[in-house]
Amino acid sequence: MSTGQRQHADPRGNGSPRRVSDVFEVMRTRSAMRSYTEEPVADAVLERMLDALLAAPSASNKQAWAFVVVRDPARVRRVRAFCPGIIGVPALILVACFDRTQAPDDPGMLRVGRLCVAMAVQNFLLAGHALGLGGCPVSSFLVEPVRSLLDLPRHLDPVLVVPVGHPARQAEPSQRRAKAEVIRYETWK
Numbered sequence: 001m002s003t004g005q006r007q008h009a010d011p012r013g014n015g016s017p018r019r020v021s022d023v024f025e026v027m028r029t030r031s032a033m034r035s036y037t038e039e040p041v042a043d044a045v046l047e048r049m050l051d052a053l054l055a056a057p058s059a060s061n062k063q064a065w066a067f068v069v070v071r072d073p074a075r076v077r078r079v080r081a082f083c084p085g086i087i088g089v090p091a092l093i094l095v096a097c098f099d100r101t102q103a104p105d106d107p108g109m110l111r112v113g114r115l116c117v118a119m120a121v122q123n124f125l126l127a128g129h130a131l132g133l134g135g136c137p138v139s140s141f142l143v144e145p146v147r148s149l150l151d152l153p154r155h156l157d158p159v160l161v162v163p164v165g166h167p168a169r170q171a172e173p174s175q176r177r178a179k180a181e182v183i184r185y186e187t188w189k
């Protein structure tokens with residue numbers, strides 16, 4: 001994953017760019033970021049994140065998703081008020097939705113389509129991390145108020161809200177369960 005121009009000072013204070021260019025390094029160093037500076041996210045950076053978002057895989061390539069990027073500070077505040085899972089005040093919030101119209105005759109698609117939305121969100125977050133931003137997938141939010149604030153039609157089901165901004169502090173990697181506890185080979189026994 002290549003990266004663009006440096007967008008902000010390193011919160012670690014060592015003056016080096018925070019961009020991360022190796023895909024394994026991007027995945028290894030990512031973490032949920034819940035604390036943001038007031039600096040806006042540059043258009044070019046957001047575009048690259050959105051390109052990564054839409055490059056995600058989807059079941060039967062249905063791309064049964066739709067996204068609303070909320071950047072207006074007043075609207076960000078209003079949406080955030082209905083998202084207890086959003087801790088800090090982000091520069092933007094991506095509202096990631098399942099689009100029912102793309103899979104009308106497939107009852108299984110509701111579950112699978114939500115997985116596709118989550119995969120796209122992870123692409124978006126990893127791209128943001130590679131470009132020096134921080135964010136967090138958030139499932140703790142009130143669907144109907146968010147729907148109403150954003151004029152979402154009934155066929156769009158919000159799945160995750162995703163606050164993003166310039167990190168206000170260094171990310172702290174969280175604990176991982178031991179590899180041997182969660183991965184086995186060939187069969188579970």
Ligand SMILES: Cc1cc2nc3c(=O)[nH]c(=O)nc-3n(C[C@H](O)[C@H](O)[C@H](O)COP(=O)(O)O)c2cc1C
Nearest residue numbers: 030031032034085086136137138139140172173174
């Ligand atoms: C589907 C999903 C929903 C999540 N919802 C929230 C949330 O509502 N609020 C929040 O602060 N973090 C939320 N998170 C972030 C997790 O808390 C976080 O990923 C986890 O603690 C591991 O930390 P890490 O991402 O830094 O490795 C969510 C993560 C996932 C995958």
